[in-house]
Amino acid sequence: MSLWVDKYRPRTLDDLHYHHDLTARLKSLAASGDFPHMLFYGPSGAGKKTRITCTLRQLFGAGVEKLRIDQRVFMTPSRRKLDLNVVQSNFHIEITPSEVGMYDRVVIQEILKEIAQTQQVDLNAKQRFKVVIINDADTLSRDAQAALRRTMEKYMNNMRIILCANSTSKLIAPIKSRCLLVRVAAPSSEEMQHALEYVAKREKFTLPPEASQQIIEDSNGNLRKAMLVLEALKMQSPDMSGPLSIAKPDWETYCHKVADMIIQEQTPQRVMDVRAKFYELLSHCIPPTVILKTVAERVVDKVDESIKADVMHWAAFYEVRMRVGNKKIFHLEAWVVKVMSLYKHSFYGIELDDFED
């Protein structure tokens, strides 16, 4: 018995609920014997990893589900030890290089070389190659991506790489050109409705249509989130009746609170308060880019039409800065001050400039 999100996860390509044309393509690819490197991309919760595992199963059979989980220790050139969780079966290996942060290049070089240089020894294996799955490929550093590109060509005989990323924009062009790009779009609301009903049916309860509608709206195309919300909802109010309140993740609520604070008042004191809130969010390990994005979206919703573009422009500006810099809080606050100033200017009109000292 496990969480629904896991329990009702499709295991084979045939079980998949939506994107049937994509499924057909994957099937034919797996059957052709000429399997390319692949890059799955699409929004979070759209089903990329599910499709990858399904494809693997199609390729190698049930054997891929026998997994080992190891912790591998790597040594950086500066003699620092790094731990990396490696999930592997006889046919594939799955790594998340972003776990080790800036040392991902070492991981890529070591693991890939190691796998690439050993041939498939299992004679019964359906394919002659092994598959390496690289999760969060869009967080790979430039160095790591550069390390990847040559390996992808050189060891094509022994190995295929499946990259999984949210967006292709952070991947360098040489990598993109070496892969077959597979876009996994977020499911439409009908498809999500279908999936939710499927789970409800299997769990033997009836899901009121208004509840499912609310879940779908709230989860914004993220099926994983929808499943989690559904289960949370079911746990919180088992009979699924009456007015249902779909809980947002707490960090999101908190971000909205911050946005409201920014709009309510523009004083130095408020700047300090907002800073404390940002610190609270950061200490909960919410990625600063996500914070900035969530707050900015909320602020844009609330402010006057004339400054919407500016607010977003500065959010984008400081997000870029933030990625280069070290101190995320500087950039968050810089944005807040900028927005407060913009807001004040638009609220009181331009003549305020005359008072500037």
Place this chain on the structure above:
Amino acid sequence: MVELEMFQPTGLLGGDIDMHRPEDAEPTSNGLLGLAPSPLVSAGMLENRPSGELQTSFYDTTEQTLVEEAFTSNGLLGTTQSNDLLQSCSPLSQDDSLPNVSQILREYGNPAKSSDIPADSLFNGDSAAERLARISIKATTYDGKPLYIRRKREIRRRDPDSSSRQQQMGNLLDVPLHRLMDQLSLTTATKLANPENHQEPSRAKISQDKLWVDRYRPRVFADLLGDERVHRETMAWVKEWDWCVFGKKKGKKRARDDQDLDYNDEFHRPRERILLLSGPPGLGKTTLAHVVAKQAGYAVFEINASDARSGQIVDDRIRPALEAGAAVGGTKPVLVVIDEIDGATGSGENVGGFVHKLVELTSDKPRKKRGKKDPSANRPLLRPIICICNDLYASSLAKLRQHARIVRFNRPADIYIVKRLREICENEALKADSRALTALVGVAKGDLRGCLNTLQFVKARNQEVTETTIRAATIGMKEADTSMTSVLNDLFSPMSKKRVKEAGLTEEEETRYVDRLSREVDGSGSTDKVAMGCFEHYANLRRHDATFSRYEKANRWLTAYDHLSGAMRSEREYSLMPYLSYFLVPFYTLFQERGTPKVERPKDDYENYLKTKTNEEIYQSLSRCLRLACGRRGGDYRHLASEQVLRLEFAPYINRIISPPLRPVNRQVIRPEEKALLSRLVDVMVSMDLQFIQDKGEDAQLVYRLEPPIDVFVTYDGKRTSDISASRYAVRQLVAAEVEAQSIVNHAVAVDKYRNSFAPPEEAQDESRGDTEGVEQDGKLMRPYQLPPSRVPAKDTLADIKVDIADRPPVDFFGRPITKPIAPSGKGGSGSAPQTKYRVSYKFHEGNSAAVRKPVKMASFML
């Protein structure tokens, strides 16, 4: 004293002026050379001096050089006798024509000095001996004991009264007294009118063989400069050793040390056997230690940074020195001075470290323990040890601090240092105005050594000590080390008037801030921290900034700073480093204001960092749980364990999933729908290794804590979100018991599955799985369970890892199963028992260790 010597050889003025008109003597002496210290000071210094010693006070040495200078500069004495000199003097005076003043001065000065030459020439080698021979007449007039005469003024004062004065008078009778007096006053007058002249002779030669720091190093206790109490405290501590070292009892006047009476030491040592002197450099810590040791009658054994300072040194050098009690070839007891101890190696917990060994040396414990068996191993410490450090709170000294008496040095008030510097300048014939000296002291921050070195440097270049020369000489000294907070304060507030004065800036220079501040920021050595400080402080200021324009600018600078520093680090272009400080300077124009509160040390960011680390660890343990669950029960949670998903989606919802609205009722009377909910909850929790663990809260109440504590992720600002009902103790207890039970079942299932995989298939089928029915009583759990009748163990597989060792089938050393011969006549006759057995396990709930909390089969008690 000096003027005394000058006039004595003439025999005319020495007695008269000094005895009867002391007020006349002073201007005269000043007028003559401008070098002599005032008689009062020198007398005070001299009183402390043991009469037999040659070079005790620094004034002695000044006298020597003074004499040498005066002597060699005019070059007269080498060729002519002093009598000739006097004769050459007399015609001038008899002519009644106004003589060249400087000439007279020389002539007066030199015969005066010549009386001392025997004393000095003892040290001056061959040529001095010649001189001695030549002017020995005068030496003999002083009872042939010039050395003693020079030191003891009483004798000397009395001397002119005796016959020797008569003799001298005879020599000089051809110059009338009133004429000499006239000349003297004339000299004085010209001297005052023309101050440059008199310096020439002394400037001609500068003795460069010695650093001023050494030359003017105090040699007796009374010469020490600084806080008297510190000196006395140090001295008092050293004196406390007297009983132990010299066998003297404590003096009667020490009755106030009553507080130490309760402390009885068999060797009558002070309670702390180490003295730790701490303070900034250049205040005279080392000097104090040496002076005090000497004054108290010890020979100093010094270990400093030039020696290796490993733990080995304590054994090899310090211990032998201490145990020998006296230096080699000396009779004085030894006192160990360990200088610059804060740089000692082997800090912290290292047992072999220097400090550790040192502390060990002072404690008697090992000796008492071993008793008589090995008396040579650790003899008690019977000699004092003085340690000197700059940074009292250096990590290496942590241990020592508890065992040492600590004496802190503070910067003495500037006027005392200035006074001393002025005296020295006078001695060295260096013209210095007190403003310049005050500036120097200000720049050096009280560092006397730095001041002296600077002065000597100035002197070596034949400059006068004026403010400009001081500025030029101390450029490097200025902002040598600035702390982060002082830099921050400088950024946010304009320079104080005092600082402006100290730095000697003109109005215009004061307004130029970029260079000064950027240098300061660089000097602090931690630009990042300064930036953080700026960030944390700026919003406290300028509350009336209507348009936020200042804030905007400040933030632009900060983000630009971060941008550059981030790029610099990632590209490893560290040559950009010097530019970083300029990004913080604009805060001065934006926010500087007088009278604002002091900038505090930035701390928010670090606190936040710590919190983040804690939470990250919780996330990590959660993801470990997920991965483990994935490996153990075939769930596929690992896609949930990836960072982003875990933090943004999974953590908030899993908290809601595991906190359903349950009523705290006995599980027997629970409603069926609630029961379903409960079992679902238990399932989820077990499958993900989440547990409620009983714990004591802050108010000593029992609470059930979630482990890993993932509920922090729905806790913002210290309170949980409202839509998750806080589960009560009773509910958690219920859930905890259920989870416990379920995990045991799972355990058993896993074991059985493992066993059944080797059992005949038909028997494996009647195994009942997922049985949650159990008889439960507060911690103890008894569960009827079907035991498979036959057990055929085999090789280890992965699933085996989680199997309790007690449940594992017995194997021999090679991993082969031990098949028990089930003999019907075996003990207990268990072999003949019916096929259905109950498996009973026992769980002990008390105790602190997980080792006793694991379920144990009853069978293991029966053995």
